[in-house]
Amino acid sequence: MLLDDLLARRLIVLSGKGGVGKSVVGAALALAARARGKRVLLVEVDAPLEASRLFGGPPSRGRATEARPGLFTVNLDAAAVMDEYVRHMVKVDLLARRILASPVYHRFFAAAPGLRELMVLGKIMVLEESRARLPRRPAWDLIVVDAPATGHGLAFLKVPLAASRAIPVGPVGHNARRILKLVRDPARTAVVVVAVPEEMAVVEAVQFHGLLADELGIAPAAVVLNGCHERRFSDEEEAEILRLIGSGREGELGGGVPLPAALRAARRQIRRSRLTRFYQRRLRRRLPGPLVSLPFLVRDGIGVGDLETLAERLEAA
Amino acid sequence: MPRRPRPEAVLEKGLRELKTLVVCGSGGVGKTTTAAALALRAAAEGRRVLVCTIDPSRRLATSLGLAQLSGRPREIDMPRGAERGPGKLFAMVLDVKSTFDALVARYTPDEASRRRILDNRFYRHVSAALAGSHEYMAMEKLLELTGDEQWDLVVLDTPPTRHALDFLEAPDRLMGFLDTSVLRWFLRPYFVAGRLTLKVATRTGAVALRIADRFLGLEFLQDLSEFFLAFESMYDGFKERAARVHALLRETSSGFLLVAAPQAPALEEALFFHRRLSEKGMPFLGFVVNRVHPDPGPTVREGSTRRVRLPADLARRLEETFHEQRVLARAERRALARLEVDARERPVLVPELEQDVHDLRGLVAFGDAVFGGAPARAARQGAAR
Numbered sequence: 001m002l003l004d005d006l007l008a009r010r011l012i013v014l015s016g017k018g019g020v021g022k023s024v025v026g027a028a029l030a031l032a033a034r035a036r037g038k039r040v041l042l043v044e045v046d047a048p049l050e051a052s053r054l055f056g057g058p059p060s061r062g063r064a065t066e067a068r069p070g071l072f073t074v075n076l077d078a079a080a081v082m083d084e085y086v087r088h089m090v091k092v093d094l095l096a097r098r099i100l101a102s103p104v105y106h107r108f109f110a111a112a113p114g115l116r117e118l119m120v121l122g123k124i125m126v127l128e129e130s131r132a133r134l135p136r137r138p139a140w141d142l143i144v145v146d147a148p149a150t151g152h153g154l155a156f157l158k159v160p161l162a163a164s165r166a167i168p169v170g171p172v173g174h175n176a177r178r179i180l181k182l183v184r185d186p187a188r189t190a191v192v193v194v195a196v197p198e199e200m201a202v203v204e205a206v207q208f209h210g211l212l213a214d215e216l217g218i219a220p221a222a223v224v225l226n227g228c229h230e231r232r233f234s235d236e237e238e239a240e241i242l243r244l245i246g247s248g249r250e251g252e253l254g255g256g257v258p259l260p261a262a263l264r265a266a267r268r269q270i271r272r273s274r275l276t277r278f279y280q281r282r283l284r285r286r287l288p289g290p291l292v293s294l295p296f297l298v299r300d301g302i303g304v305g306d307l308e309t310l311a312e313r314l315e316a317a
Numbered sequence: 318m319p320r321r322p323r324p325e326a327v328l329e330k331g332l333r334e335l336k337t338l339v340v341c342g343s344g345g346v347g348k349t350t351t352a353a354a355l356a357l358r359a360a361a362e363g364r365r366v367l368v369c370t371i372d373p374s375r376r377l378a379t380s381l382g383l384a385q386l387s388g389r390p391r392e393i394d395m396p397r398g399a400e401r402g403p404g405k406l407f408a409m410v411l412d413v414k415s416t417f418d419a420l421v422a423r424y425t426p427d428e429a430s431r432r433r434i435l436d437n438r439f440y441r442h443v444s445a446a447l448a449g450s451h452e453y454m455a456m457e458k459l460l461e462l463t464g465d466e467q468w469d470l471v472v473l474d475t476p477p478t479r480h481a482l483d484f485l486e487a488p489d490r491l492m493g494f495l496d497t498s499v500l501r502w503f504l505r506p507y508f509v510a511g512r513l514t515l516k517v518a519t520r521t522g523a524v525a526l527r528i529a530d531r532f533l534g535l536e537f538l539q540d541l542s543e544f545f546l547a548f549e550s551m552y553d554g555f556k557e558r559a560a561r562v563h564a565l566l567r568e569t570s571s572g573f574l575l576v577a578a579p580q581a582p583a584l585e586e587a588l589f590f591h592r593r594l595s596e597k598g599m600p601f602l603g604f605v606v607n608r609v610h611p612d613p614g615p616t617v618r619e620g621s622t623r624r625v626r627l628p629a630d631l632a633r634r635l636e637e638t639f640h641e642q643r644v645l646a647r648a649e650r651r652a653l654a655r656l657e658v659d660a661r662e663r664p665v666l667v668p669e670l671e672q673d674v675h676d677l678r679g680l681v682a683f684g685d686a687v688f689g690g691a692p693a694r695a696a697r698q699g700a701a702r
Contacts, residue, residue, distance in 0.1 A: 019345015019578065107493035166442050167537045199675035200349075203379050232634055240631075251625035253632050253639075256616035259625050262639040265613045269638050271671055298641035 002317040009190045013145045016194035017204050021226040023050040025194050026146040028310035034071045038141035042073045045148045078116035081123045117159040121179045190221035197279040206286050228293040229272035241266050292317040324665045331602045332359040335572045338472045342576035343586040347607035350674050351576050352474035353380045354683035360406035370474035371411035371455045382676030388412035396677040416454040424554030434547045439540040451476040452484050456562040572602030579609050579649035591660045604664035612646035
């Protein structure tokens with residue numbers, strides 16, 4: 001259901017504050033789309049190669065790397081994209097090299113407002129529009145973008161709007177308007193907000209949702225609540241667990257698991273799962289559109305198997 | 318070897334004695350909450366504390382349980398039990414644009430040049446968006462706030478960035494951008510002539526300019542050029558100010574607190590930052606690691622205690638829950654061990670609290686979890702002194 005809706009577009013942009021697991025959600029989405037036979041490109045921006053780490057493949061610097069059959073990852077480094085752009089524009093190789101070697105060029109690029117974001121988004125637009133030669137179809141059925149968590153999530157998506165206003169003429173302004181059109185078009189782009197069941201992340205997701213609509217006219221396609229502690233014990237069992245804790249009962253369960261420690265662990269799990277439900281309710285009440293919950297994975301490092309679990313959840317949502 | 322003091326004691330001493338505390342860390346590690354909780358703790362110890370955050374989503378307000386905070390310091394009512402001392406807690410959100418404006422006003426020689434910058438289209442639309450301007454303005458504000466005798470301690474919560482280190486490096490980036498050599502390189506000769514001319518110093522510069530013109534359009538370049546020309550008179554002032562911030566951050570009355578989560582990526586960031594601090598000769602106060610999951614402890618030898626009879630299905634889920642939390646806690650402990658190996662520092666560990674921290678009560682609980690429930694007692698002692 002959700003996946004049908006998301007995969008009707010070819011570009012998914014994930015947004016959310018740092019530490020909410022956007023990379024993991026992006027990788028799971030890519031896997032879910034791949035399971036439906038889509039040719040998928042997972043894009044990271046200036047990231048420490050999170051996607052290739054998750055898939056255990058070789059690092060995917062500037063060019064698309066096939067992490068699994070039909071699933072590619074690419075890490076877009078804004079500076080490299082900019083260099084590529086300069087080389088593309090300056091046909092004379094020697095001059096291009098001189099510009100690229102100039103310290104002033106680097107200083108300008110390092111601080112110029114929004115230039116990094118604009119370059120990266122421009123590259124994403126090029127990827128979205130690129131076509132395979134044979135058969136004539138889009139080169140990518142789906143592009144999943146793990147938007148940088150720098151600052152407010154909105155900053156990344158607002159850049160084309162700001163640029164199209166600040167630069168009234170010329171190709172950069174023109175491209176900014178084309179990018180804006182792409183991200184605003186609900187038939188082509190789905191913005192997905194990622195949060196975790198915690199106060200600050202939920203507050204931010206609600207704010208972000210509102211700002212996205214007010215300032216950019218974009219309605220997010222879905223909210224993904226990552227790291228949910230799911231309900232594991234029934235009401236009666238919860239009462240029994242609390243009663244047993246109160247009784248101070250000693251002893252062990254199977255495998256030498258001490259009962260008191262297991263009960264304390266269960267009580268923590270119960271508290272976290274209550275908080276999860278509280279935030280699920282709040283998000284449902286406050287935000288229109290689908291809410292998808294993904295489970296908190298208790299693992300020592302997340303592997304491909306875990307991603308597949310999450311992908312199945314997305315498929316079932 | 319002399320025994321090193323506990324990291325909690327070092328932190329507590331810092332809260333009593335420092336004048337500036339800079340709280341750094343990568344996104345999502347609980348930096349703002351930590352800054353607010355420690356500021357509250359210091360206020361409960363009797364100090365007059367200002368906590369300043371720079372955050373477009375007003376996270377500090379959330380963590381203080383308030384709907385809004387403004388660009389001016391606002392007094393926060395101390396929670397019960399902590400309000401008896403002479404200490405006070407103020408909080409504010411940094412307004413990047415108005416701080417930038419104030420800086421422009423300070424360093425422009427006259428009203429005309431001030432207006433020339435403030436009215437410049439490039440300045441109005443993008444000055445707050447210049448990469449590094451948030452960090453730069455945070456430092457600028459810090460300089461202003463620490464100069465104010467009103468505060469015993471200023472706690473600065475740094476902007477949310479993917480990489481913690483951006484806070485230290487961004488101001489240099491901004492200064493590099495404002496450096497007029499950028500202008501000299503390709504903009505100025507072009508516009509001083511007032512028309513499209515390619516008689517610039519170097520052929521490379523000419524090509525760069527032609528590209529810039531082709532892609533950004535003349536109008537934008539004109540705005541940019543005017544901005545740089547107007548800025549030229551201020552550059553030295555900015556630079557001098559930046560040097561003072563650098564000096565301030567190196568003083569012994571300043572301290573950097575590095576906040577992380579107990580997972581490898583956040584800890585690596587913190588370690589990297591730690592190395593850079595010592596390279597730059599900046600005072601490190603400690604590591605704070607948030608949301609550390611408790612270890613439910615080891616299993617016992619099977620059959621060494623009495624087997625408890627529970628419904629098989631419930632027993633299985635209890636065992637599973639126990640094992641899960643054990644795996645999680647041990648993975649975190651392994652990740653944390655790197656701080657001691659690589660930085661030879663023990664972190665302050667903040668356990669995962671039972672409730673989410675998003676109000677004053679939560680912040681008190683945070684402080685209690687780190688230092689034990691001492692703030693009220695300390696506040697009473699403060700009142701008695």
